[in-house]
Amino acid sequence: MRRALVLSLVATTLAACALDPAPVPTAQKGSARALGVYTTDLESDLERQAYDALARDARRREHRFLDAADPGHLARAIRVEQADLEAGVHSPEEIFQLGAQIFHATFTPAMGYGGKDRPHLARFHEGRRGGPDAMRCDSCHWRGGPGGAGDAADNTYLAGDGDRQSSALARNPPSLVGAGFVELVAREMSGELARARDALVGKAKAEGKPARGPLVAKGVAFGELEARPDGALDGTSLLGVDTDLVVKPFGWKGHFASLRDVVEDELNIHHGMQSTWLVTHGEPARIGSFGGTDPDGDGVADEIREGQVTALALFLAMQEVPVVDPPEDQDHIVHLGAGEARFHALGCASCHIPALPLDSAVYSLPSREGGAEVRVDLAADAAAPRITPPFDGGPLRVYLYSDLKRHDMGPGLAEKQADRGVRPGTFLTRPLWGVARSRPYLHDARAPTLEDAILLHGGEAQAARDAFAALSESERADLRVFLTSLTRARRLSVP
Structure with a gap:
């Protein structure tokens, strides 16, 4: 009987109206809970989970009505100020909710979706500019739960001629679960490799002859590196890592070292949504050739603010541990x-x-605007289930x-x-x-x-x-x- 009730609740959204959810307040500065849709908690009782899911659906529906009555409501609701994040205005739970709202938001031309020289939707991408090929992050990252993988139909086709599938690189959306811990492990590995490199450089200079040695991080062998007395490096014997010795754990080919880099690249390629940082620092082949504050020429500047990049990166970093x-x-x-x-x-x-x-399970994002870094302890504040320390210590x-x-x-x-x-x-x-x-x-x-x-x-x-x-x-x-x-x-x- 209980199982039948749960299945019935999950099967339909119509019952959401019967839950009589509390009125949805208008989003206010410093209150991500005003959106009240996503949470880092995981209710162990499946019946309670079902009711919570239906309540979230009711709130989402109500926000759509708010947006219909007041166009731009949803776009304003996902605006996040970097200064507020750096000042600690939002709790980790609220940052997670804000990032989730961006992840599940539908991007529109009024918000900056697409570009003047881009088709409205492009299955096969042209060069580094991308499609766009989707209007929401969760259009492709859905299988298995929030931030999951995509089906074969969700494949994207990158770096092609914009016309033929055979010219492009097929990429299936990967699952994002545990992404924060993946980056933290990679950061620490990069640190170990850098220290080994510096030690070889120091030895070569001190001895006045080339110094060669293995590069190992967390027990993983990355080949060998040779340093010369003048500081030059020979990385021809490296394995599985670039000559910069930065472990890049994201992307099918390992192109990205951080979730922040992933966020900016994916927003640009798949949605034509450009961050203010990318607009300032990106090359025309990547962001468009129209120049100024609107390089994609769609008539919209300030499409994605730095605070939104930070909130979305932290939302991904705070994904549950499998x-x-x-x-x-x-x-x-x-x-x-x-x-x-x-x-x-x-x-x-x-x-x-x-x-x-x-x-360390502390995930930090240094400020790119001269302010304070934003920190979240993933062991304490990430989505459940969370990482647990070993029973035997260590x-x-x-x-x-x-x-x-x-x-x-x-x-x-x-x-x-x-x-x-x-x-x-x-x-x-x-x-x-x-x-x-x-x-x-x-x-x-x-x-x-x-x-x-x-x-x-x-x-x-x-x-x-x-x-x-x-x-x-x-x-x-x-x-x-x-x-x-x-x-x-x-x-x-x-x-």
Whole structure:
């Protein structure tokens, strides 16, 4: 009876009216809760989750009526001032809500959507300018829950001639769960690599001859670097990282070091929404050639303010941590245990490293306007479920199942062209946490199942792929059950 009630509540939005939600107040400065739609909490009771989801839907509907009566209401509601964020006007919960509103907002021409020299919608992008190809962030990031992956139909086609799919690079929207911790791990790895580089430079200068040594961060090997007495560096033996030694954990090819960079690039490419920072610092090939404060020539300046970039980046950083959800059936539990052992035996864990240590869970965004940085403790204030410290003490462990390196994946996955300097067959190791809720798989969504994705591996993963292919059906089932346990907490939502 209880289960039937929950399913009934989730199946329809009409019942939202019966909940008699409280009147929705007008958004006020310093009060993100005026929007009152999203929260970092996760109610464990599914029936309560269903009622909460319907209440959120009722509030969203009410805001649409407000926008109909007062055009521009929603656009004004998602305006966020950087000075307020730096001054601590908003709590972490409120920042999360503000970022969520931007993530779920529909961008319109009046807000700056698109550009004068861009089509209204473009399936196949032209150069670095992008489409635009969507009006909302959540149009493509939805599968498995808020900030999730996209379906194959959500693929975007980048850096083409604007006309032919064959000219473009296919990209499936990746899941954003745990994104803040991914960036924090990458930041600390970059710091370790920089310190190793500086030590080699110091040694070369002190000894008056070249110094060569391995680069290792959090136990992950990034090849070798040679420093010369004049300070010059030879990075020809580096592996999986650029010569700047900055670990870039975002993008299928590993192009972005920070969520803030991701936010600005994706808003520009997919929506034609340009941040004030990008307008000031971006090159014409990326932002348009009309110049001034409106380089895309659409008649709208100040499309995305710095505060909105910060709020959206923090919303992504505060996404939940994926979980391991074991099966209840005893036979399946046996499969899971055997599958985890097989994951290591096949060599999958050499790139998809189960866990990396993290010194600090504090996510900070330095000000680009000369003010204070904005900080959020992800262990305390991120969306639930949150990271938990090890029972035996020691540093936090981030179970992302990735080494955050680029690898050669072989000719089968190689594209027709390089992507911003990264070779056609080279891709970043995708984190596997939450993987059960993020299909389809691979950069272009060609793999409908995890088994298909494994069998398409090549290059550096060829040996592990061949070992998997040689398994019996029962042995493959072990690995499939293990990977299926890498999922997200259940959240009921009204579409």
